[in-house]
Amino acid sequence: MDLLDAHLIPAVDGVAFGLLLFVVAAGLSLAFGTAGVLNLSHGTLYAIGAYTGAELSDGTWGGLALGLAAGTAAACVAGAGLSAATAPLARRGHLAQALLTFGLALIGGDLLIQLFGADELPVRVPEALDSSVMLLGHRYPAYRLCFIVMAVLLAAFGTWVLTRTRMGAAVRAAADDPQMLAATGRNPRAVHTGVLAAAGALAGAAGVLGAPIIGPGPGTSENVLMLSLVVVVLGGLRSLWATFFAAVAVGEVQTLGVSLVPDLAPYLLFAAMAAVLVLRSRFAEPATAHGPEGPAPDPVARLRGHLAGRLRRRPRGTPGTAEAAKASGTAEAPGTAGASGADRAAETAGTDRAGAAPRGYGNRVPKWIGRLPGGTAWRQAAPLLVLLVVLISLPALLDAYSISLAGSALALGLLAVSVTILTGYAGLPTLGQTAPFAVGAYATANLADAGWTVGPVQIVLSALAAAVFSAVVGPAVIRARGTTVLMITLAIGELTGAVVNQLKSVTGGADGLVGFPATRALWGGEGMLEESELYNYALVVAVVAVSVTLLVLRSPAGKLLTGTRGAEARMRASGHPVGRYLLVAHICAGALAGVGGSLMVTVQQYLSPADVGFEIAAFALLAVVIGGTTSVIGALLGAGLIVATRDWVAGSWPGHGPLLLGVLFVATVYVLPRGLAGLRGGNDGGNGRSSGAPAPEDRPPSAPAPNPAGKVSP
Amino acid sequence: MLELTGLTAGYHGGTVLHGLDLSVTAGTVHAVVGHNGAGKTTLVHTVAGLMRPSAGTVRLDGREVTGQPAHRIARAGIGLVPQGRRVFAGLTVDEHLRLSYRPPRRGDTERPSVWTPARVTELLPRLGERRGNRGADLSGGEQQMLALARALLGSPRVLLLDEPTEGLAPVLVRQVHELVATLAAEGIAVLLVSPSPAQAVESAGALTVLTSGRTTLRMDGAEARADDTALHAALELAPTAV
Numbered sequence: 001m002d003l004l005d006a007h008l009i010p011a012v013d014g015v016a017f018g019l020l021l022f023v024v025a026a027g028l029s030l031a032f033g034t035a036g037v038l039n040l041s042h043g044t045l046y047a048i049g050a051y052t053g054a055e056l057s058d059g060t061w062g063g064l065a066l067g068l069a070a071g072t073a074a075a076c077v078a079g080a081g082l083s084a085a086t087a088p089l090a091r092r093g094h095l096a097q098a099l100l101t102f103g104l105a106l107i108g109g110d111l112l113i114q115l116f117g118a119d120e121l122p123v124r125v126p127e128a129l130d131s132s133v134m135l136l137g138h139r140y141p142a143y144r145l146c147f148i149v150m151a152v153l154l155a156a157f158g159t160w161v162l163t164r165t166r167m168g169a170a171v172r173a174a175a176d177d178p179q180m181l182a183a184t185g186r187n188p189r190a191v192h193t194g195v196l197a198a199a200g201a202l203a204g205a206a207g208v209l210g211a212p213i214i215g216p217g218p219g220t221s222e223n224v225l226m227l228s229l230v231v232v233v234l235g236g237l238r239s240l241w242a243t244f245f246a247a248v249a250v251g252e253v254q255t256l257g258v259s260l261v262p263d264l265a266p267y268l269l270f271a272a273m274a275a276v277l278v279l280r281s282r283f284a285e286p287a288t289a290h291g292p293e294g295p296a297p298d299p300v301a302r303l304r305g306h307l308a309g310r311l312r313r314r315p316r317g318t319p320g321t322a323e324a325a326k327a328s329g330t331a332e333a334p335g336t337a338g339a340s341g342a343d344r345a346a347e348t349a350g351t352d353r354a355g356a357a358p359r360g361y362g363n364r365v366p367k368w369i370g371r372l373p374g375g376t377a378w379r380q381a382a383p384l385l386v387l388l389v390v391l392i393s394l395p396a397l398l399d400a401y402s403i404s405l406a407g408s409a410l411a412l413g414l415l416a417v418s419v420t421i422l423t424g425y426a427g428l429p430t431l432g433q434t435a436p437f438a439v440g441a442y443a444t445a446n447l448a449d450a451g452w453t454v455g456p457v458q459i460v461l462s463a464l465a466a467a468v469f470s471a472v473v474g475p476a477v478i479r480a481r482g483t484t485v486l487m488i489t490l491a492i493g494e495l496t497g498a499v500v501n502q503l504k505s506v507t508g509g510a511d512g513l514v515g516f517p518a519t520r521a522l523w524g525g526e527g528m529l530e531e532s533e534l535y536n537y538a539l540v541v542a543v544v545a546v547s548v549t550l551l552v553l554r555s556p557a558g559k560l561l562t563g564t565r566g567a568e569a570r571m572r573a574s575g576h577p578v579g580r581y582l583l584v585a586h587i588c589a590g591a592l593a594g595v596g597g598s599l600m601v602t603v604q605q606y607l608s609p610a611d612v613g614f615e616i617a618a619f620a621l622l623a624v625v626i627g628g629t630t631s632v633i634g635a636l637l638g639a640g641l642i643v644a645t646r647d648w649v650a651g652s653w654p655g656h657g658p659l660l661l662g663v664l665f666v667a668t669v670y671v672l673p674r675g676l677a678g679l680r681g682g683n684d685g686g687n688g689r690s691s692g693a694p695a696p697e698d699r700p701p702s703a704p705a706p707n708p709a710g711k712v713s714p
Numbered sequence: 715m716l717e718l719t720g721l722t723a724g725y726h727g728g729t730v731l732h733g734l735d736l737s738v739t740a741g742t743v744h745a746v747v748g749h750n751g752a753g754k755t756t757l758v759h760t761v762a763g764l765m766r767p768s769a770g771t772v773r774l775d776g777r778e779v780t781g782q783p784a785h786r787i788a789r790a791g792i793g794l795v796p797q798g799r800r801v802f803a804g805l806t807v808d809e810h811l812r813l814s815y816r817p818p819r820r821g822d823t824e825r826p827s828v829w830t831p832a833r834v835t836e837l838l839p840r841l842g843e844r845r846g847n848r849g850a851d852l853s854g855g856e857q858q859m860l861a862l863a864r865a866l867l868g869s870p871r872v873l874l875l876d877e878p879t880e881g882l883a884p885v886l887v888r889q890v891h892e893l894v895a896t897l898a899a900e901g902i903a904v905l906l907v908s909p910s911p912a913q914a915v916e917s918a919g920a921l922t923v924l925t926s927g928r929t930t931l932r933m934d935g936a937e938a939r940a941d942d943t944a945l946h947a948a949l950e951l952a953p954t955a956v
Contacts, residue, residue, distance in 0.1 A: 169809040173802045179764050180802070182784035183794040184814045185868050 009138055010259040011252065016144045018251025019151035020213055022244050023206040024224055025231035026158060027199035029243055031079075032232065034175035035195045037086050038098040038483060041105035043225030045075045045200045047112055049207020050216035054121035057211070061126045064208075071208035072201050078108075079200020083193040089669065094483050095429055096669050099625055102618055103665025109221050110659035120217035143212055150209055158202060159240055171195055222614070226494065227254075230273050233487045236280075266502055270495040277488045278476045384550075384633055391539055395532040403531045405647050406640075407538045407603035412616070413639035414545055414596030416623035417632050418589040423621070424630035425553060426585045427565030428477060431617045432489025433593045435473070435496040436466035438612035440594025442500070442507055444601045448516040453527060455519050459541060459598050466594020470587045478582040493617050500609045512608030519602040528602075538599050545595050550632055552588070561585055619646075619661075626668050715740040715903040716761070716792070716872045721770035723760040730756040731927045733770065738872065738903040738920075743894060745906045745914035745935070747949065748924035754907040755797055757924070758876045761905070762794040763787035774872065789816070793870030797877045797907075799857040801849035801864070808845040810860055811835070814867035827900055829866045837893075838863055855886045862893070872903045879913055891917050911938075911945050923948040 028042045052071035057063050082101065089096045124130075125143040132139040162168040170191055173181045178188035207216075214224060227250060235246030250269065258265040394406055415437050422428045440462035447458050473492055480488055500507045507513065518527030521537050528534050552558060564571050564578050571578050601607050610616075619642050626641060627634020645664050650657035716738040724730040730753045738744040748754050759765045761772055763784035771780045779787050788794070802810060811831040818828050835842035838859045844852060852860060858878060865873060875894065879887040895917045898904050908914040915921065915938050923931035923945065931948035938945050 166812055169805055169813045172804050173813060176802045176804055177800055179784065180794075180796065180800045180864075183762055183764070183788050183796070184864060185785050185788035185816055186813075187783070187785045 005137075007256055007259055008136060009140060010255040012135065012140060012148075013144070014252035014255035015248060016148050016151070016251070017213060017255055018248035019148055019155065020206055020210040021227055021231050021250055022247035023151055023154055023158075023210075024203050025228035025235070025243055025247055026155065026240065027202035027206075028228045029232045029235070029240075030162075030171075030202075031196055031199040034171050035083070035086075035192045035199075036090065036094070036097075037082070037101065037196065038094045038486075039082065039196075039199070040098055040102040040225060041082065041108060041221075042101075042199070042203055042228060043221035043223070044105045044108040044112070045078055045203035046207040046210075046214075046224045047109070047216060047220045048075045048078055049204035050123075050211040050214070050220060051112055051116045051121060051207075052204075053208030053211045054123045054216050055116065057124045059124040059127050059130070061128070063124075064126050068205060068208045072204040075204025075207065076197045076201035079203075080193055080197040082200070083196035086196075087189065087192060092673065094486075095621075095625070096673070098486070099618075099622060099665055100669040102622075103662040103669065105221060105225070106658040106662030106665065108662075109218070110656060110662065112221075113218060116216070118218055120215050123211040123215055125212055147209055147213065151206075154202070154205060154209075155244070158198075162240070167194075226614075227269075229487070229490070230269055233273055233491070234276050263502075266498040267495065270491045270498060274476065274488065274491045274495060277480070277484065277491065387633060387636070388543065395535055400531040402648065403535045404603060405643055407531070407535045408600060408647075409640045409643035410535075410538045410542045410636075411596045411600035411603060412620065412623065412643055413636040414542055414599060415593050415616070415620045416627070416635035416639040417546060417549055418592040418596065419620045419624045420627065420629065420632060420635040421549070421553070421561075421585060421589040421592070423624055424628075425558065425561040425565060426582055426589075427481070427568075428485045428489075428582065428586070429482070429621070430477070430489040431486050431614070431621060432473075432477070432491075432493040432496075433589065433620060434493050434612045434614075434617040435489075436470050436590035436593040437597040437600075437616070438496050438500060439469045439590075440466040440597030441601045441607055441612060442513075442597075443594070444519075444598040445513045445516055445607050446506060448519060448601075449513075451517070453517050453520050454523055455521050455537060455541075455602070458519060458602070459595055462598035463591040463594045466597065467587050467591040469594075470590025471583070474583045474586040474590075478579060478586055490614075490617075493614060497609060497613055500612065507609070508607075510609060512606060512611075514606040516605075518605065534603050538603050541595065541599055545592060546632060546636070549592060553632070622665055622668065626664075626672065628672075715775060716905065717771075717773040717776075718761065719771050719773070721757070721760060721767050721772065723756055723765060723767040723770075725756075725765075729768070729927065731760065731767075734924075734927070734929060736905075736922060736929075738905050740871070740903045741898055741901050742919035743898050743904040743906055743917045743935075744920045744922065745908060745918035746922045746924055747908055747911045747914050747945075749909065749949070751926075752924040753927040754909075754924060755876055756927075758794070758796070758874045758905070758907055761787075762792060762874055764794075788868055788870075791868075791871035793865030793868050793873045795858075795861045795865045795873065795875045795878055797880065799854075799861045801852070801857050801860045803850035804848060806846055806848050807841055807852070807860060810849065810864055811841070811845075811867060814864040816868050818869065827869065829869045831867065834863045834866055837866075837896075854881050855883070858882060858886075858890065866897075870902065872905065873897060875904060875906045877907060877909065879908070887913060911942065911949060915939055915942065915945070921945065 024042070024046055027045070028039060031037045031039045031042070049071035052074055053064075053067035056067035056070060082104070085104065086097050086100060089100060129141075129143040129146050131142050133142050133145060134140075135145075162171060170181065170186055171194070173184075173186075174188050174191040174195075178191075181191065182188050214220060231243060231247045231250050234249065235243035249272075253265070253268045253272070257268050261268075391406075391410075395403055398406065415433060418436075419430055419433050422430045422433065443462040443465040444458045447453075447461060452458065452461075476492070477485060477488055501510055503509075518529055519537070520527050521533075528537055553561075560571075560576065560581055564576070564581055568578055597612070600611060604611070620639070623638030623642055624635050626638030627636070642661070642664070645660050646657050650660050653660070718734055718736045721734040721736075722729060722731055734753075734757065736744070736746070736757075746754055746757065756765070760767050763779070763782055763786065766781050771778055773779070774790055774792060777790070779790050779792070782790075802813075805813065811834065815829075815831055817830075840856055841859055841863055844856060849857065849860065862875075862878070878894070879890050882890065891913060894904055894906060898917070898919075906914060906918065911921075911923075915935065918935040918938070920935055921931075921933050921938050922929055925948070931944065933944065
């Protein structure tokens with residue numbers, strides 16, 4: 001009884017907190033479950049409501065009502081806007097939409113700070129509620145009790161609409177089969193807009209009413225988003241009741257958990273989330289297909305390739321991917337009058353010849369020509385070599401600050417490459433590679449502290465530590481597919497973050513680590529302190545790591561991974577132990593991330609929890625998407641672009657880094673549907689001079705192509 | 715009533731329908747027969763607006779609806795009973811009926827007859843018995859009835875039936891065809907797609923054999939019932955049949 005008595009207040013607080021989370025998470029779940037939008041800006045919608053409510057709250061009922069109306073309306077409009085923004089991306093799967101909404105969240109967060117300032121706003125509740133009531137012998141704030149009632153009413157109303165009305169039936173039907181909903185005469189697009197607007201309104205209302213519980217401030221959006229993501233993951237998307245219980249459970253963990261076991265509280269939440277996800281993936285049906293993040297058809301890129309093909313008559317060198325060769329080979333088939341002229345052009349352009357000839361002459365040229373040095377292999381390596389030359393010459397071109405930024409970019413680049421391996425090759429879109437990155441980083445910092453300052457030793461040991469870590473968490477990751485991977489890895493990343501914050505003896509907690517001895521490049525050398533020295537060291541390490549990665553990815557091992565991503569069921573049926581491949585890939589990617597973490601510590605010479613936080617994970621994923629998910633060089637360039645945007649461009653416009661990054665996110669999603677590599681890929685697709693209809697993609701490459709008429713024999 | 719001229723449609727990588735001409739008169743059943751891959755479902759999806767034709771027109775009572783979004787076409791009076799039923803798994807029968815029912819608007823006199831949930835359950839009493847059950851919990855025959863009810867509740871002038879007897883017991887197949895005949899008698903124009911001529915021929919007023927997206931035979935329903943050799947010949951010659 002004493003125990004109950006002591007923890008009564010936190011328990012009731014937990015109910016209030018849980019109900020708040022339920023209202024917010026119900027909107028998130030609605031948007032994801034029925035409109036298919038993984039809305040990472042949902043927390044921002046809450047913040048819009050909270051700021052509006054706080055701004056209009058003046059201690060009267062009228063102020064609360066006005067705030068409720070204005071906040072709900074504002075968030076509702078924002079939600080409808082989100083619907084318009086995400087609708088064009090519907091065919092591109094959850095990853096593109098998630099990145100877009102994350103970018104919008106960054107922009108929205110910046111705008112909110114511009115409007116309302118960077119401080120937390122005070123919230124005034126109506127005077128009648130600004131008192132305490134007696135609750136089983138304890139004093140308890142009246143507003144919270146009132147909030148519990150209001151939240152229950154709100155939740156009940158939402159549930160009633162969804163389950164008892166025609167509108168709700170239409171929403172559920174849209175989630176099930178939007179085409180058939182359209183066939184009954186309802187516009188699925190209108191349902192999409194309505195759902196996101198309703199989700200926004202829910203979040204906005206929760207923000208206004210919940211402002212006294214989770215107040216408006218710079219961290220509000222992320223905090224609310226994380227908690228409601230956890231609720232959605234725990235509750236699943238199937239039933240509102242499950243979401244409800246998950247929300248109350250999370251609320252209790254955050255309040256009762258803290259008062260019962262203060263030491264463990266930071267881990268409880270994400271540990272529970274990880275456990276549930278792992279259990280669910282273990283007992284659910286084995287995933288046979290990858291999610292829509294896989295190699296989905298991309299109409300925009302196809303159109304662009306098609307247009308490029310129409311515009312260009314002259315053949316260009318091809319980077320010689322199997323697909324490009326296939327596409328050009330089939331496109332060649334109907335080639336007629338234009339072909340001979342183009343062939344002559346190819347012959348005169350001597351440098352182009354080796355690459356262009358096999359295509360120009362169809363299947364009449366022996367295959368060995370394609371394998372000659374100076375052919376496709378060199379052409380493919382050319383961008384890497386150019387990048388390498390630029391990177392080597394950087395210290396001569398930039399000032400010290402920019403060089404140290406370039407060093408950080410290399411470290412982030414390695415992280416991005418490791419995400420590429422998982423997202424692009426293994427088909428596991430990950431938000432959790434910051435975890436092995438953190439392991440590598442803290443390993444290096446601690447090694448340096450213990451006097452192990454030799455660079456190669458630090459790198460190898462950090463990579464080993466990160467690999468061991470990845471081997472341990474790997475089984476939880478590789479069983480899931482698609483969006484579930486995003487969520488599991490997110491949980492792993494957040495758990496690692498929680499550990500980093502708690503394990504002060506190793507990590508320095510929130511203060512981070514600083515003042516450890518500088519790394520020596522080799523045995524017997526001096527500690528590196530100069531920026532250019534550090535940069536050169538980072539460059540050498542990065543070049544070695546990227547080279548090894550490229551060699552592995554181009555080897556049969558890489559092909560096995562690609563096959564697993566493309567047709568997992570067939571790989572299994574052919575006797576390949578798919579799970580083992582994925583685990584090995586996960587361990588290798590982890591080791592690479594560990595190397596990246598080690599580099600970052602060496603270059604920065606300090607380490608804080610923010611360096612391994614969620615934002616970095618999102619950046620790495622964005623870098624990969626900028627690069628085009630399967631392009632290693634693209635990932636490196638993407639990382640460079642992000643660091644440049646965050647630290648360099650933003651330096652000239654202080655305080656607006658998030659805004660610029662948000663714009664970068666949004667622009668990437670819209671403008672580069674296949675990333676930087678897509679630009680190249682789009683040109684490749686256009687290489688075959690399409691003198692007729694676009695080539696059918698499913699034609700086997702070995703199909704005998706009729707010899708084009710009017711062709712000059714060599 | 716429904717008139718298709720030069721309808722051409724396909725997916726990325728190939729054209730499936732090659733300039734199809736076809737018309738269905740009110741009160742009759744036009745059966746389209748063809749093997750797997752002949753383009754039957756593509757035809758139905760194109761008419762219903764689930765995919766856009768690359769050429770050709772779809773006219774409903776002389777009004778062109780080509781390329782309009784699916785919900786517009788549905789509202790214009792084309793009802794779809796898709797292949798595989800595609801009932802909403804999580805919605806109860808009652809919710810299906812309420813969701814699909816479109817009361818007539820004032821001035822809308824073009825519909826042959828108005829279908830209300832009450833009238834539909836009168837026609838399909840089994841649905842009335844299972845009002846509270848979810849779509850996923852129904853048997854195949856019941857799902858087929860539900861899919862038909864869903865299309866009827868829009869009070870369509872044209873009904874597209876895509877393999878409505880697929881996977882049903884013989885006794886149910888008979889029932890479905892009787893239903894189709896009843897509906898046609900109400901004045902609805904029915905486009906019935908079927909892989910097997912035996913079933914299609916019974917109620918059809920006209921018959922089209924589709925082979926690789928092209929019409930290879932068109933004949934009167936009564937003729938086909940009298941002598942089906944031509945029909946069978948057309949289907950056996952179909953090169954897509956493997």
